Amino acid sequence: MSAVLDLVTIVAVSAGVFFFLAGTVGLLRFPDTLTRLHALTKADNLGLGLVALGLLPQAGSLQNGLKLVCVWLLVLLAGATVSQLVAQAARREGSSS
Amino acid sequence: MNEFLTVMVGLILALLALGLVRVLRGPGDADRMMAAQLIGTCGIAALLIIGVIGDISAAIDVALVLALLATFAAAAFAECARRAQQPDTPPETEGP
Amino acid sequence: MSGPVAVLESAGSSGALLVLSIVVPVAAALVAFVAGGRRTAWIALAALPVGLAVAVAIAAKVPQTGGALVYLLGGWAPPLGVALRADGLSAVMLVVTACVVAAIGVYARADFRVAAGAAEERAPFTFWILLLGVWGGLNTVFLAGDLFTLYVALEILTFAAVPLVCLDGRAETLQAALRYLLFALLGSVLYLAGTTLLYGAYGTLDVVLLSRLVTAEPAVLVAGSLMTVGLLAKTALVPLHLWLPPAHAGAPPAGSALLSALVVKGSFFIVVRLWFDVMPGLQSVAATQMLSALGATAILLGSVVALRQERLKLLIAYSTLAQIGYLFLMFALAYDAGAASMLKGDALAGGMLQAMSHAAAKAAMFMAAGSIYTALGHDRIAALAGAGRRVPGAVAAFALGGLALVGLPPSGAYLAKELLLRSAADTGQWWWAVVIQAGGAFTCAYLLLVLARVLGPVNRTATADETTDETATKRGRVGWSQQAAALALAACSLALGLVDWSAWLPVPPGTRLSSSLVDTIAAAVWPVLAGGVLAVLLGRWTPPPRGRLQQAAAALGPLRRAGVALGAGFCRADAFLRQWPVAGLSLLALAIVFGAALSARY
Amino acid sequence: MSETIVFGLCAAVVAGLGLYGAIVNPQPLRKILAFNLLGSGVFLFFGVVARRGAAAGFPGDPIPQALVITGVVVAFSATALALALLLRYFDATGSASLRDGAASNAGPESTDA
């Protein structure tokens, strides 16, 4: 049973890291702010979500598991609001400069 | 298992260093905010994995606090950037 | 004085006095913070006598315990817990601090009173709480037996002192306060780095336990040099004095008195605690000679630049610089090369006596300068004539305080000078005797310069440009209580020599002004003469246009020009040293050189 | 045991950077930033010392770790006071320079006869 759980962890965490990679490359390569924002939010919720998912079997108790999900939800909330603020800042920069 | 996780943390930290490049080159405040957000998320992911490697269950609490305060710092940054751009005029009331 | 015997057990009820001497100012500050309004001043003034009584009670109890009064906080013995310890040195410093704070409280009652209409005002509310904060911080510095508690006490002291500098909100005082805070923070971080290494080496931060464990290892030597240099930055010993003159001159009179007389003594006391209690055996000839050489440079630089000053408060601030240098002369004298250790003897007693008499005298001088400023509307030295008529008490206090600083019998500084000279003779270090005498002469020089102006004829040209002086405020009335407070402190500093200090300081019993009448008169006259010569040569004054003095001044022409050139050179050197990068460089260089000097012995 | 060496050296380098930044950079804001860096470096020393003292089932000696928590709060209040002072000084003079003559010449003008 633990081998399967380990396998789940390995697959999920590596997928998570892949999305992080995608997000970061997107942040560096994409031409303007809004497209970079798109890449960034992917790295946030998907990358971290998968890493948290992958760590669930490794987490000691149920409480830790719940906390892991809580971390993910909090980062989702953060990601959503920050991207809104960034979009406003970008438009303001676009309109004012 | 720990070896695999360690490699993963190494990768995440490398991505984090790359995110810093955007902070270096980031012309506007928007880029810096995004980079700070990415660095925050990478840091939280690395922290969760490190917590599992060293089996320090408190690392999850630290990750929770980090997530909360990375949001707070990003909000502070956005607010100050916005106010710096138009100090006294009331904010435009355009929709989200 | 035997090593502290009962060091780790709590000394019953008398130990609780130590707790009280910290709790009284802290609790008063908290209650005053909540009460606010006019009650802040009353609460602070009510706390002054209580704290003074506690300090005197502690000073009375310490000799009975033979060594030190110890109190274990929370019942936990070191190394786990924190102990409060009051030995002779901390007892006398507690009493002097309580007296000076009480006098400053009486003096500040007039300046920091809430106006009739307002419920609460910024300056009075802030001053009274920060006065209690400085007092609480100082009492903790004198009593704490743990190096980290000393760090927290130092931070209380700095955070309470910095806002006092810019209490009136002028731009240059804000800059002076910012420079003071940033440089003091650099100093406290270096002190903290040293503390880390000591804990890493011995697993405890308690002063007495460390003194039993400390040996000459690289970690301890690096810790010693970092902590010492960090504390020198907070004590503003030349060349780390970039923040002191603008900060002490810019603060309001009561604030300047507090800063110059007491705040600077906090970090000085911890240097004494470090080198006489924690690691006496680790010092080396090179390190102590270097520390005292910095002191001698401070005396020279501070005094000469003081002679060149145009404003009275800046003159007194540079005089503080010189007197701080004076305090560090004791390190070379107290180091016994034979035993390769710092000895608690005449030199330490002389140094502490000098610190106490400087505290009282300098507070009196700054208060007097404050009263003169209120009376004349400005503090330009050239135009001080007439101050004698308007505020006689303040001028008398300034003169008495100055004489006490010079070290004329029967002042505390005179007894301190005698003890330092005796230990210089015993250890055969004649050059420090020369520096000590020169220090007295220089102090007398700038005192005579000011007194000559105050008591001299009204100088037409100087008062003429008074109207153009932008900082001249309207002339106010100075209450008698303010002048009485300054006079009391100056008289107290003058009388310190009459007390027999053997119960608290490491001197053989019966040490008082025992030397013969002829020596006493010679010791009194010589600094005044030398001071007069220095004032004439280096002072900033313009010979009167006609009359006999004019011919005498012409005769001194070449000497006078050389003196002025020398003075200008010192001023430029001071301005150079007080740039931020140069001060930072000297901080690092001093840490390295001091570390090398300490390890030169091994 | 190796992480104490790695993080000890890292702390020393960070402390050196903090010292360098605090002295070289003319802007007070950057000096405060460098002071925070220097402070965190010294607190890392405490952390390394605590980790070396790990015993009796604790991952690290609790005494230095408690000292760090107290130290961080003190360092924060120092930063808050310094920044408030800097902002007030900037509002009062429009410049954030620590140079002696920036506010008004406090040094003595030696225009002596």
Next chain:
Amino acid sequence: MTIVPALDLFVAGVVLIVAVWTVVARDSSSAVVGFVAYGLLLALVWVRLGAPDVALTEAAIGSGLTGALLIGAAARLRAGESSTSAEHLGGVGRTLVAALATIVAAAIAVALLSLPDPAPSLAPEAAANAGATGLGNPITNVLMAFRAMDTMLEKFVLVIALVGVWSLAPDGAWGGRPRSYHRADPEGALVFLARVLPPLGVVLGIYVLWVSADHPGGAFQGATILAAMWLVVLMAGLGDVPEVGRQQLRLMLVAGPVVFLIVGLGGLLLGGAFLSYPQDWAKPVILAIEFAMILTVAATLALLVAGPPERSAEP
């Protein structure tokens, strides 16, 4: 495992890169973002050093509140950057400072490495005496029992620092409110955040305090989270900072140290030592102090970030 040091090396490497960046960066606002990232990474280092309590503190105060302070200051000081850039130190001066700083850092590193190998530690003693307070978390034991004096003095430091910050207010505005935060745009993301985040933050803050009895956590860390949440509400303009002169605010600001003093003096009067706790009442008393502490420290930290009063106390 050989791999673990590689992890530490990597974390240390990234921390150093960010630290160098913070010092070398051209303009200050990107240096401040670098500092916020540095604070996050430092939390990683503290977890690797086996000190989750300190990681919490460093994350909360080090990068959270200090970051917010520095970001606010950098934004307001952006105009003044030109005035001081002219005074850059010459090349020779820089290299000299760099050389001396390297020597000092090297001396500290050598000293650190030369510390005795069976490192002297107070951990066994702290473990042996943990029974006195009945608390499981050794660091809370040290902060609240063994070295309670440091914790009490530290709260006094916070009060003095706050008085110092308030003293920088213009005379007219005394008793008024700190800087007016903007009425953010009602449908904007910040107001949404300010409505959703604080409840979560308050729950987390109280949780961090409550768990500190036996697991990593603490009053200071909890207080910082509450302060951050209050500041988010202020930033979104949903609430306003109370007047500086209000009596209740001042009572709240001294509640922590006053309760600590009363308990300490109580210990003295009951025959024990100052700041000692009655034998079987230790845990409830300590938790009572911590609850008073969390309110005080949260209010003080938030007001330190808000700054001196600038608006007169109009209703």
